[in-house]
Amino acid sequence: MFSMHNIAIVGQPNSGKSTIFNLLTGMNQTVGNWPGVTVEKKEGRIRSGDAEAKLIDLPGVYGLTPLTMDEKVTRNYLLNENPDLIINVLDGSAMERSLYLSVQLLFLKMPVIFFINMSDVAEKKNISIDTKRLGELLGERVLFGSGKTEEGIEELKSEISEMLESKKSVSDNINIEQENTVFRKINAIAQILDSNENMKRFKYFYSLKLLEKDEEIENIAESGLGKKVYAEVKEIAESTETSKGSFAAADWLYSISRGISGEVVTKGRLSHISLTEELDNIFLSRYFSLPIFFLAFFSIFFITFNFGGVINKLIELLLHSISLFVSGNISVKFISDFLTIGVIGGVGSVLSLIPYIFIMFFLLQVLEDTGYMARIAFVMDRYMHKIGLHGKSFIPVVMGFGCSVPAVMAARTLETRSDRLKTILLIPFIPCSSRLTVIILLGGAVFGASAPIFTFALFLISILMAVVSGLIFSRFLSKDKSEGLIMELPDYKTPNIKQLFMNAYFKVEDFLKKAGTLIFLISIIIFFASYFPLGNKGGIIDYMGHFISPIFKPLGFDIEMTVSLITGFFAKESVVSTLSVLYNSDSLTGYISNHWSVLNGFTFLLFMMIYIPCIATAVVIKQETKSWKFLSGLVIYSIILAYGISFLLRSLLSIFI
Amino acid sequence: MTLTEIETGTTVKLLSVCGGGNVCSRINRMGLTTDSILKVVRNDKSGPVIIEQDGCRIVIGRGIASRINVQYA
Numbered sequence: 001m002f003s004m005h006n007i008a009i010v011g012q013p014n015s016g017k018s019t020i021f022n023l024l025t026g027m028n029q030t031v032g033n034w035p036g037v038t039v040e041k042k043e044g045r046i047r048s049g050d051a052e053a054k055l056i057d058l059p060g061v062y063g064l065t066p067l068t069m070d071e072k073v074t075r076n077y078l079l080n081e082n083p084d085l086i087i088n089v090l091d092g093s094a095m096e097r098s099l100y101l102s103v104q105l106l107f108l109k110m111p112v113i114f115f116i117n118m119s120d121v122a123e124k125k126n127i128s129i130d131t132k133r134l135g136e137l138l139g140e141r142v143l144f145g146s147g148k149t150e151e152g153i154e155e156l157k158s159e160i161s162e163m164l165e166s167k168k169s170v171s172d173n174i175n176i177e178q179e180n181t182v183f184r185k186i187n188a189i190a191q192i193l194d195s196n197e198n199m200k201r202f203k204y205f206y207s208l209k210l211l212e213k214d215e216e217i218e219n220i221a222e223s224g225l226g227k228k229v230y231a232e233v234k235e236i237a238e239s240t241e242t243s244k245g246s247f248a249a250a251d252w253l254y255s256i257s258r259g260i261s262g263e264v265v266t267k268g269r270l271s272h273i274s275l276t277e278e279l280d281n282i283f284l285s286r287y288f289s290l291p292i293f294f295l296a297f298f299s300i301f302f303i304t305f306n307f308g309g310v311i312n313k314l315i316e317l318l319l320h321s322i323s324l325f326v327s328g329n330i331s332v333k334f335i336s337d338f339l340t341i342g343v344i345g346g347v348g349s350v351l352s353l354i355p356y357i358f359i360m361f362f363l364l365q366v367l368e369d370t371g372y373m374a375r376i377a378f379v380m381d382r383y384m385h386k387i388g389l390h391g392k393s394f395i396p397v398v399m400g401f402g403c404s405v406p407a408v409m410a411a412r413t414l415e416t417r418s419d420r421l422k423t424i425l426l427i428p429f430i431p432c433s434s435r436l437t438v439i440i441l442l443g444g445a446v447f448g449a450s451a452p453i454f455t456f457a458l459f460l461i462s463i464l465m466a467v468v469s470g471l472i473f474s475r476f477l478s479k480d481k482s483e484g485l486i487m488e489l490p491d492y493k494t495p496n497i498k499q500l501f502m503n504a505y506f507k508v509e510d511f512l513k514k515a516g517t518l519i520f521l522i523s524i525i526i527f528f529a530s531y532f533p534l535g536n537k538g539g540i541i542d543y544m545g546h547f548i549s550p551i552f553k554p555l556g557f558d559i560e561m562t563v564s565l566i567t568g569f570f571a572k573e574s575v576v577s578t579l580s581v582l583y584n585s586d587s588l589t590g591y592i593s594n595h596w597s598v599l600n601g602f603t604f605l606l607f608m609m610i611y612i613p614c615i616a617t618a619v620v621i622k623q624e625t626k627s628w629k630f631l632s633g634l635v636i637y638s639i640i641l642a643y644g645i646s647f648l649l650r651s652l653l654s655i656f657i
Numbered sequence: 658m659t660l661t662e663i664e665t666g667t668t669v670k671l672l673s674v675c676g677g678g679n680v681c682s683r684i685n686r687m688g689l690t691t692d693s694i695l696k697v698v699r700n701d702k703s704g705p706v707i708i709e710q711d712g713c714r715i716v717i718g719r720g721i722a723s724r725i726n727v728q729y730a
Contacts, residue, residue, distance in 0.1 A: 062686040484718030
C-alpha cells in the first residue's frame with residue numbers, strides 16, 4: 001500500500017517561503033490562517049510523478065531554538081512528525097543569516113533540498129552564489145531560483161519527486177569540516193546518546209541543543225538517559241574552555257554559516273544607493289513617517305468602505321429582488337417570512353460582509369508583502385511603549401481593525417508571554433470590521449447627515465478605550481516589563497497580484513467556513529425564537545428580552561435592541577440581522593431612522609462597540625491564553641466598561657441634545 | 658560603548674550582550690553574535706535603533722540596544 005509522503009517547507013521569516021509554497025501547491029491548499037505572517041500550519045497537495053505528497057508550510061523561524069510559538073510549532077513538527085523531505089528556502093540576498101538555520105537542519109539528519117530564493121533580488125544587489133560549491137559544503141542538493149519570476153520552480157518539482165522516489169539515505173555523521181571544541185563536544189555527547197533508543201534518531205541535534213542549554217531537550221535527556229548518564233552528558237556540555245558558556249554553540253553555528261557564506265557568496269560593489277535605503281529615508285523619516293502611516297491606514301479604510309459599499313449595494317439589490325419574488329409567489333405567510341427574513345436575510349448578512357473582508361485583507365497583505373508592515377513597528381514602537389507594549393505588538397493590534405480573531409492569533413509572533421497577553425487583551429477593544437459595518441449601516445440611519453462625524457467619534461472612543469485598557473492591563477496585570485523589539489526590516493518588494501488574490505480568496509473561504517455558517521444559523525434560530533410559541537412578537541426571544549431589558553432601561557434600549565445585543569455575542573454582525581428580523585419591517589434603516597432617537601442610537605452603538613468580544617474571538621482568546629480566568633475577566637471588564645462609558649456619555653450628551 | 662551611543666552611519670563590532678531572559682538568544686538568532694560587524698543606519702535620540710548587517714536591516718528597541726556593547730570597527 002502506498003503511503004502519502006510528507007514534505008515540510010522550512011525557512012526564515014521573509015525568505016519568500018510562502019510564495020514557493022503557493023507556487024508548488026497552487027489552489028490545491030487548505031489554509032487555516034489569517035493575514036500577516038504564516039501563523040497557522042498551511043497544507044497543500046503536490047503531484048510528483050504518479051504519487052501525491054502532502055506539503056506543509058511551517059511557520060517562519062530564524063533558528064531551531066523555540067523562543068516563540070511559531071518556533072515551537074516548527075521544531076515540534078520536525079522532531080515529532082518526521083517528514084520524508086525538508087525543503088529549506090534560503091534568502092539569496094542574506095546567505096549568512098539564512099545558513100544559520102540550514103546548518104541546524106543538517107543536524108537533524110533528514111533529507112533536505114536547499115532552495116536559494118530571490119535570485120532576481122540577489123542579482124540586483126550584485127550578489128552571486130556558487131551553488132555547486134555550496135552543495136559540496138552542505139552535502140545536499142542546492143537549487144537556485146526565484147519565487148517572483150518562477151525561475152527554478154520546475155527543477156525544484158522534479159528534484160522533489162526524484163528525492164521521494166530514490167529514498168536517499170542520509171549519512172550518519174555530520175560532514176562539517178571543522179576541528180573545534182564545540183564540534184568535539186557534540187560528537188562526544190552524540191556517542192552517548194547513540195546507545196539510547198529514543199534519542200538515537202536525533203543524537204546530533206539533541207547534542208547541539210544540550211550545549212545551548214535548551215530546557216526542553218534537557219528534560220527529554222534527563223528522563224531518557226537516567227540520572228547517572230545525564231550527569232556525564234552535562235559534564236561534557238558544561239566543561240568550559242571559553243567564557244561564552246551556552247552561547248559558544250550559537251556563536252560556533254554562526255561562524256560556520258559565515259565561513260560557508262564567505263566561501264560561496266561573491267558580493268560585487270554596489271554603485272548606487274538601494275531602493276530600500278531610499279524608500280526608508282522617506283517612510284521612516286522623522287517628519288513624514290507618521291503622516292505616511294496615517295495616510296496608509298486611512299486609504300485602507302477609504303478603499304475598503306467605498307469599494308465594498310458599491311459591491312454591497314449590488315448584493316442588496318439582488319437579494320431584495322429575490323425576496324420580492326419569493327413573497328409574491330408563496331402565499332403561506334409563515335413560509336414566505338421564513339424564506340425572506342430567516343434564509344435570505346441570513347444569507348444577506350453573510351454576503352454583505354464578504355466584499356469588506358476581501359478588500360481589507362487584500363490591502364493588509366499588500367502592506368505586508370511590500371515590506372511596509374514591518375516599518376510600522378519601527379514608527380509605532382515609541383508610542384506603544386507608553387502602554388507597556390512594543391512596536392511589534394502594533395501589527396496584531398492593526399489587524400484587529402480587520403477582525404479580532406486573526407489579530408489575537410497574530411499575537412503569537414511576540415516572544416514573551418506577558419507581551420502576548422497584554423496584546424491579546426487589548427485587541428477586543430479595537431473596532432473590528434464587523435463592528436464598523438454595523439456602525440456604518442445603523443449610523444447612517446440614526447444620525448442622517450451628521451453620520452460621518454458620529455461614526456468617527458464612536459470609532460475614536462473605541463480606540464481610546466483600547467488605549468485606556470492597555471494602560472490598565474500593563475499597570476495591574478503584569479509587572480515584568482516588555483523585553484523590547486527586535487525584528488527584521490525586509491527589503492521593499494512589488495507584491496505579486498496573483499498571490500494577493502489567492503490570499504484574500506482563502507481568507508474569505510475561511511470566513512465562510514468559520515463565521516459565515518454561524519451567522520446564518522443564528523439568523524434562522526432568531527427567526528424561530530421570535531416566531532414561537534405565540535407568533536410574531538410572542539416568541540421566546542421576546543420573553544428573554546422582557547426579562548433582562550430592565551437592566552438596559554437607563555441606557556434607553558428597547559427589547560429588540562436588548563435581544564440583538566444577546567445575539568451580537570455570537571457574531572457582532574448579527575446585531576443587524578436580529579434587529580431586522582425582530583422589527584419585521586421592510587426597511588431596517590427606514591424603521592430605525594423613524595424610531596430611534598439620536599441619543600438612543602449613539603448609546604446603543606457605543607455599547608455594541610465595547611461590550612464582550614464575539615464568541616469566535618472569545619474562543620481564540622481562550623485558546624491562545626490557555627486561561628479561563630483571563631477570558632472571564634476580560635468579558636466582565638468589557639461589559640462594565642461598555643455600560644459605564646455608554647451611561648456616562650449618554651448623560652453628557654443629553655445635556656446638549 | 659552601547660549601541661544606543663553610536664551615531665547614524667557608523668560601523669561597529671559587537672562585543673557582548675548583557676541581560677538575562679531570552680534577550681541574548683533573540684539577538685543571536687538574528688545573526689548578531691560576538692564579532693559581528695554592523696552598521697548603524699538610524700539612531701535618533703529616542704525610539705528604536707536600526708542597524709544593517711549582512712545586507713539586512715534590523716530594528717532594535719532602545720531597551721535592547723542599550724544592552725548591546727560595541728566598539729568602533
